[in-house]
Amino acid sequence: MLGISLVALFLLLMVIGVPIAFVIAIIAFVGITVAPHVPVVTVVMKMFNGLNSFVLLAVPLFILAANLMNSGKISKKLIDFSIAIVGPVKGGLAHANVLVSMIFAGISGASQADTAGIGKVLIPSMIETGYDKETAVGVTAASSTIGVIIPPSIPMIIYAGLTSTSISSLFLAGMVPGILSGLGMMAVIYYLSLKRDYPQYERASLQKLLSLTKDALPALMTPVIIIGGVITGWYTATEAAAIASLYTFVIGMFYYKTITLKDIPDIFVDTLTLSSLSLFALAAASALGELLGYYQVSTIVEQFFTNHINSAGLFMVIVILFFLFIGTFMDAIPAMILFVPVILPVAMKLGISPVLLGMVTIITLAIGLVTPPYGLCLLIAAKIGNMSVERSFSAVILFIGVVVAVLLFIAFLPHIAFYIPLKFDPYLLF
Amino acid sequence: MIKKFANLIESIQLKLGVFFLALFFAVIVLQMFVRYIGVSVIWTEEVANYSFIWAVFMGASVMLHRNGHFRFSLLFEKLTGKSKLFLKLTINLILVLFSLAVFYFGIIATLNFWNYTWYSLPNFKMGYMFISLPVMGFSMLIYELDHLLDDYSELKEGK
Amino acid sequence: SANVLAVEKLELVAAHNQTSKESPYQVGMLKFKEACEDLSDGAITVQVHAGTLGTSESELVEKLKLGAADVVIVSPGFMSKTGIKQIQLFAFPYLFNDYNHWGKVVDGVVGSKIANIVNEKSHNDFKVLGYWSAGVRHYYGKKPLHNMADLEGMKIRTQTSGVVADFWSSIGAVPTSVAWGELYQALQQGVVDGAENAYPFFVQESHHKTRNGKFTTETGHDYTTRFMLINGSKFDSLSAEQQEIIEKAAKISIDAEREEVRNQETQYKQVLLDEGGKVNEIDRQPFIEAAMPIQDKAAAQYGVEDLLQMIRDLR
């Protein structure tokens, strides 16, 4: 009864337009006030303690790295490079859009910066060269979801912190669905290009190709440095984020000479304001998660699943559907803080490894980035392309199909999907 | 009056937030460097963590003043005139109550744990960290009062 | 008994930080719950939280102070954050010879003296109900230890500050910080050369199957102590019957938890051996001698010289 009233209040506050992070915190306040024995001061204590974790420091640092990439025009170099590589294929610019997102994903841990930075350049030029608006917006939004699937990834870091799963194992595993999603999207683009006769670029001369590669090389090294360092254990994910920022800063300032010291304060202000939005939501979700803890919701859920649905496959389907639903109105970070502790014990009992559960959760919530009404990447891309969210959604749906197919593949055939990562980490799936 | 004060607080708070962001970035870089040269500095993790918390709370407050937190605007955009203003007023009143709660319970938390210490530096008090909570609550309260004042003057103009 | 009807209703929230339902903590807490409910004929009920109120011990301590939890389990290291530095004593390396010695200390005069210190210094926020164990910690790493010199220059995952770090540095190792969740990979990839923990904990994480975790040497450097705490003012507010039942139930839970730890140690050592891990013993005397000056120095720093002497006298 209390639960239903709280959910109703949650929806009411959300619909009237109270900011979502504050809705979460207010529900925590109301819930704890009603709960017997629990002093209300625990709400603010938990907001503080929810942030008190070293892995979370990676969030602003990866956002800083992405901001530096964008303001240093380094993303432009990556775009030019990608066009040179896949441009000659039919629908070249759209392929380049996906490829550059895959490269960007290896540097950035979030997706929004990718949509904004790359979208600003590629959406107008795609429209100019004859793509319809929907495709320009759709490809940009959909491909930027790869940002959180290919490591580094902020959701993976948060998941690791919540479940004590190894970040390097998650990073290792994430490459598979990330690369598969990118390739799948390119296949869809190729099919559309043939049907709609999208343009292609002339093959660049070897000389041109070499010069573009030389130009992009320092930026292309970034993913190698970050992912390599974390997987081999040279540094932690948080440190990798700091290295990424430092490295992009150095190449932007001294190699490309596109960043000056004068740009730094603004970049820091942008980083602070943008990252504090998700992190405040995280703090609020920690407080609400505590309420779920007091009512031992995880135990109730675990009992329900063991008594009624004793099947790993069915559990996976329910998890996917649930996070698809949650992802339509909530950010990945608070959604994981609230619900991962609830579903983890069930997964363990059903023999699903924390890494696999993490992959499924993160990819499903990444889809939420492009589903209305609260799909951040879709909103950003639609704004750049100056079109309604409803119309852009119809463009993105085909690409969502690709991600869903990849998701089902790794969820139900994990031993095939993770064949290569398992060679490096035999306990990835237990 | 309130508007001036709110703007002053916002500019101080933003600088403070950026300072803490830069601080924890520097501390993490330092931590990697000292490990590379084979020395261990034990306090880096705690300094980084606590600067991070300060930075987030300051940034989140500033974004409340700037109406930057994500929200559903569907209903809001559908409404016009009086009813839109009424909705805005309701939201801001709810946020005033929330800010008051964070301020009040933030003080209680700070008083309760003022004398707890850091793990790596037992001479450092936890009070300096927990006080970020009432600071956040107080600034949010000022910002929301500023928003309410805007709503009020809009209401008067409308009449 | 006759006074059962006199017990008033009471609901307690008990919490520890281990999420595994098989952990010795959970076994102990469930025993506490069962005993409270049995002895009070159902009047005292206990809600047990296995990590659901937080997996960080400092959070549990904060909750205990605020009254958001009534009974919690914490280790000496985190308790010292509350400003009670004397309890670091129980974290000194090679403080105890064996379980027998440990039991004589924590269940004897030293244990009650520490309990008094905790109660006074916390202004009655915390009252010690008794002492639990998290097992005995051993070295495990890429090679077996045959003497102390084998440790020279080895990167060992352990605490990187305080008396524990001082000890490992003094015997030639390099204390290195790695998060628990990252340790499997760190051992597998050679980021660290070894670690130290009790059998149930590292065998459950398959550390013995990693490249740098195969060899366990039974250094036995830490017979661990965990505090079973109740909120002091809450306890004082209870009736004499309720207090008596809680104390009795705590005693029962202590016995159950300690027994479970020891059973699991035997059980998981066997698992390790069955799965190809190697175990050797080592003469602990040189290690104990190396630990002595470090114990002395830390005891002076924390003002617990007399207690340290009492512990040594009980050997």
Ligand code: NA
């Ligand atoms: Na990424």
Ligand code: NA
């Ligand atoms: Na893209």
